[in-house]
Amino acid sequence: MAKIGIYGSSFDPITNVHLWTASTVAHRCKLDKVIFLPCSNKRRDKKMNTEDIHRWNMINLAIEGNENFIADDYEMKEEAWKINTYQTMQYFKEKFKGDDVYFIMGADLLVDIGNEKWNHSEELVKENKFIIMARNNIDMTEVIAKSPILRNNDDGRFRLMSKGLAMEISSTYIREEFSRGGEPRYLLPEPCYEYCKKNSLYKKVK
Template sequence: MALSGAAPRRIGIFGGSFDPVHHAHLALARVARDHLGLDRLLWVPVGMAWHKARVLAPAEHRVAMAKLAVEGERGFEVSTCEVERSGPSYTIETVRELQAREPGPAQWLLVIGQDQYAGFDRWHGWTELLQRVTLAVAGRAGVEPAPGAVLAGHPHAIEQLPLPAMSISSTEVRSRVARGEPVDALVPGSVARYIAQHRLYSNL
């Protein structure tokens, strides 16, 4: 039972295509959990990515790989709310849904990168998002996150995250798989085995 007057739980939201999840995703998630003092970090694989031109791997595979990657990690959970929802995946709808499910007081933090922060005013429902979450922005060490001109004019809560020095990308992983090259150094071993077992990304 929670003690009266206890501080609200701190819950992070970490969304992405995770196509596939890789070590840089895990590194950033760990930084977010530890630097922000999160009680939980919800990994949210995107459902229908309205901003992506390419076709993503089926949601069932991306969810499965995310679950394999976070297994055994303190406070990490995978939410399937976006893949279960029809239509484009808008973060504001995800935040509303997750907050409605969560009993009791909580502080919500949305983990994003500098590029996303700079273009945040183009997000669907962004002004409501600013009222619901604190933005946790991953940027280069020693460099202050810079909002776009429109966002700069709107008061909002922000916490800065030091970006882990890892240059891995999902594009690189997919390309290596397509060329028949190993990806064990780029993704968790369980994810590498899953990719091989299900022959993902081999026909790019």
């Protein structure tokens, strides 16, 4: 039985912290694979800053050579009305039937799920396992204690992880640097940096 982690984000662009997070989670939780899952540009709650093909290409450039990292475009290809994490986890549990599948997320998303802000929040919690990374001084045990759907399913399905090192470089920061003529070279993988430069990504529209 393999252990698979599903790591969803906009990856707009993918950063060195995304890679470090995935590597840290895989090491500490003994995951066999981490699947990088770029979100759909059809989502109503997110606005992408570049085309899907560019995000997809950069993810593949970033993870090239690491046999434990896989890119999957499942959500990119789905219709808007089908896109939610509950549906996504159903898909991957069917795809990796017999394996342990975990949803990797930051503690800020745990807060949203606990407050039932996600579609099918209760079913998502009851039917899945989670690896949760500390973020922004959020007390994860307190978040679980304050939410009925989280505390009543706190049976070992929540793996809480402290990063052990403050690394919060965001895709937003990198986009801003590119748009202002800054130099974010060492904040994202070198092939992705070169890709952004070559394709003039995130440049401010005049």
